[in-house]
Amino acid sequence: MATPGTTVTSPRSRVSARIAGIRPSATLAVDAKAKALKAEGRPVIGFGAGQPDFPTPDYIVEAAAAAVRDRANHGYTAAAGLPELREALAAKTLRDSNYAVEPTQVLVTNGGKQAVYSAFATLLDPGDEVLLPAPYWTTYPESIALAGGVPVQVTADESTGYLVSVEQLEAARTERTKALLFNSPSNPTGSVYSREQVEAIGRWAYEHGIWVVTDEIYEHLVYDGVKAESLPVVVPEMADQTLVLNGVAKTYSMTGWRVGWIIGPQDVIKAASSYQSHLCGNVANVSQRAALAAVSGPLDAVAEMRKAFDARRKKIVSLLSEIPGVECPTPEGAFYAYPSVKALLGKEIRGERPQDTLELADLVLREAEVAVVPGEAFGTPGYFRFSYALAESDLVEGVTRFGRLVAEAK
Structure with a gap:
């Protein structure tokens, strides 16, 4: 209670508006969530991390x-x-x-x-x-x-x-x-x-x-x-x-x-x-x-990485393109595929009807144990980003799980 005769002022925010307005990195958040689930013993396959899966030379x-x-x-x-x-x-x-x-x-x-x-x-x-x-x-x-x-x-x-x-x-x-x-x-x-x-x-x-x-x-x-x-x-x-x-x-x-x-x-x-x-x-x-x-030094290391990424690129585009409701252009660079999944939104999948790719990504993580980054993180809802900087066996298993789940859409 204020002392009689004193003026009560609103408390200042503990964090500046400038910093409070920052959205956490969605890609790092997805990667962290996937790692946390793995630590619990769940066989999560993560497509979120934007980093090569090779050691530094x-x-x-x-x-x-x-x-x-x-x-x-x-x-x-x-x-x-x-x-x-x-x-x-x-x-x-x-x-x-x-x-x-x-x-x-x-x-x-x-x-x-x-x-x-x-x-x-x-x-x-x-x-x-x-x-x-x-x-x-x-x-x-x-x-x-x-x-x-x-x-x-x-x-x-x-x-x-x-x-x-x-x-x-x-x-x-x-x-x-x-x-x-x-x-x-x-x-x-x-x-x-x-x-x-x-x-x-x-x-x-x-x-x-x-x-x-x-x-x-x-x-x-x-x-x-x-x-x-x-x-x-x-x-x-x-x-x-x-x-x-x-x-x-x-x-x-x-x-x-x-x-x-x-x-x-x-x-x-x-x-x-x-x-x-x-x-x-x-x-x-x-x-x-x-x-x-x-x-x-030489560019030998990146040449080897590029060769591996190229094989994975072709594999992931092929697999994603076979999934009904998924449209995946072929990327020409980096190590990401960015398919449209707009045709899946609003459809029933395991009793849920995700209305946006945030909800769909959460459903995919919970039900298929596959972590992807929703397009909202990149300014374009309706898409998923798949990083193919992971072992090809995991890539195939992860996309297969994703495809199996969304095939239930009706």
Whole structure:
């Protein structure tokens, strides 16, 4: 009870509105739930995790082990990254993308996620709009919003291979549009834009003075002779208004090492480096040394992974396409299939009528013991994301269970 004569005020929220508004990562949540059920002894097969199921190559691990014993790696280092790693990343970018940049145009970050957030934190003022093609990776809109920006969804579906057009982007553009988020090869769809499409989008962005933040982390995971085209290479004029994001996670099976990077104009990279100096200082030196070994070494490991992923890609598309009510385009990159399951919604399955893919995914987990990520996580309800970064035997068993369950739909 308040003391007479005092004013009672409403208690302040314990968590800021900015942070309270963040949605947890749906992909990590699905993976965590699958692991928890496995720990209880249930034979859950998880298609949620977006990470290669291969070990980090030995030569990279050995470089890290040597780095641990080197006293030079026990203290603070430059916030923007070890100079030799920035040089190596510039060389790697020229080798893999034919994009010539200076080491001073490279900022090393704590994984690809920090690269995404730092890019938008550096570019955006409150209210700036970012065009966000959907389906999108679940972290993109949260990073944009945390930086004060406004994500503007531009949706493509299976009829166009999940690829947005210049016409769609132009229809969404306003005087507040500051940037476009571009992801090819794509998570969650595995779609890859052709050189002609990349050029058209790049020239449109250049004409309207729009920044492009292009996430190229799946650059080496492409199939059927497809090539992942880097936008500032296809449209050189865009180099001064493009940030390229990348990392070692997918190419070298190093998701847990947490090393990513941003490449862009020197003034923007300098500003992002200043921000990072206050945010976290330097990326862990041992991880940087491991990344140096990775990007300076051969691409043999990713070639082997790509071969395995390609076989799984063909298998999962074949299996999913045989299931009534499921429509699965063939992905050209990454390691995801993104089938439409809209035809299954509203139908009775084991006494339930799931109305959306959140409910359907929960039913599939409970009844078939198969974990998938619903399309709501990627801005497009009515779809499931299946990661095929798991053993082929588990892949076949998981899709078979899923197919057996939904075959009961009536």
